[in-house]
Amino acid sequence: MRPYLLAESSWKDVKGEKTQVVVLPWGATEAHNYHLPYATDNYQIEAIAAEAGKQAWEAGVKVKVLPNIPFGVNTGQADIKLDINLYPSTQLAILSDIIEVLNRQGIYKIILLNGHGGNNFKPLLRELGLKYPKMLLVMTNFFQTVDKNAFFEEQGDHADEMETSLMMHLQPDLVLPLEQAGSGKENKSRIAGIREGWAWAERQWTMVSEDTGIGNPYKATAEKGKKFFKAVSQKVGELIKDVAEVDIENRYEFE
Numbered sequence: 157m158r159p160y161l162l163a164e165s166s167w168k169d170v171k172g173e174k175t176q177v178v179v180l181p182w183g184a185t186e187a188h189n190y191h192l193p194y195a196t197d198n199y200q201i202e203a204i205a206a207e208a209g210k211q212a213w214e215a216g217v218k219v220k221v222l223p224n225i226p227f228g229v230n231t232g233q234a235d236i237k238l239d240i241n242l243y244p245s246t247q248l249a250i251l252s253d254i255i256e257v258l259n260r261q262g263i264y265k266i267i268l269l270n271g272h273g274g275n276n277f278k279p280l281l282r283e284l285g286l287k288y289p290k291m292l293l294v295m296t297n298f299f300q301t302v303d304k305n306a307f308f309e310e311q312g313d314h315a316d317e318m319e320t321s322l323m324m325h326l327q328p329d330l331v332l333p334l335e336q337a338g339s340g341k342e343n344k345s346r347i348a349g350i351r352e353g354w355a356w357a358e359r360q361w362t363m364v365s366e367d368t369g370i371g372n373p374y375k376a377t378a379e380k381g382k383k384f385f386k387a388v389s390q391k392v393g394e395l396i397k398d399v400a401e402v403d404i405e406n407r408y409e410f411e
């Protein structure tokens with residue numbers, strides 16, 4: 157029984173406890189090249205949330221990690237079989253209900269731990285922040301917590317060297333041999349601004365990638381995944397501690 161995971165806690169433990177901060181992991185269910193499972197984002201974010209929660213708990217923080225939400229925004233992958241899409245407006249409704257519960261019960265701090273590139277929580281937190289002024293709403297994308305260049309040879313953003321390495325470390329039984337993986341080649345946009353990264357349009361996945369991957373997975377190793385997992389979990393653990401300890405009314409430094 158891990159007391160920092162709500163899923164494993166009982167009413168007996170939770171009843172009298174003064175919960176300081178709640179962590180909500182949020183993943184996605186989608187194809188990840190030929191070699192990784194559909195729940196890749198969920199396995200990753202659940203493991204990071206649990207490890208970070210553990211570290212914060214051991215540092216004395218009363219944190220509760222909520223169960224992961226397994227479906228994310230997959231509007232660009234409508235034609236990829238069984239990629240399950242939640243609209244951003246559905247996410248807003250789910251998040252709004254969860255935050256209402258916390259606010260009513262006087263638990264004023266939540267960290268959204270995002271595991272999927274299509275989930276964009278900033279606009280949702282802006283809207284909810286105005287509606288729940290007592291709450292401190294924080295989010296982080298796990299894939300931006302540390303510099304990936306320090307851990308991986310090739311960059312990508314879907315079923316790439318990073319995700320493949322992480323899964324080799326976390327769920328090796330669910331990773332198919334790399335010779336079965338596609339190359340993760342990304343077809344570039346014909347629009348210069350999009351190609352150069354300063355303009356944006358949602359990617360039409362079947363036009364962008366043949367194997368659903370974006371990023372070369374072939375240089376992935378479990379050892380790389382282990383190091384990255386450790387670094388990310390530590391950063392997130394520190395974030396949980398910082399958020400738990402800060403006084404919401406006095407959270408900025410003045411000269």
Ligand SMILES: [Zn+2]
Pocket residue numbers: 188196197272314315319
């Ligand atoms: Zn992923």
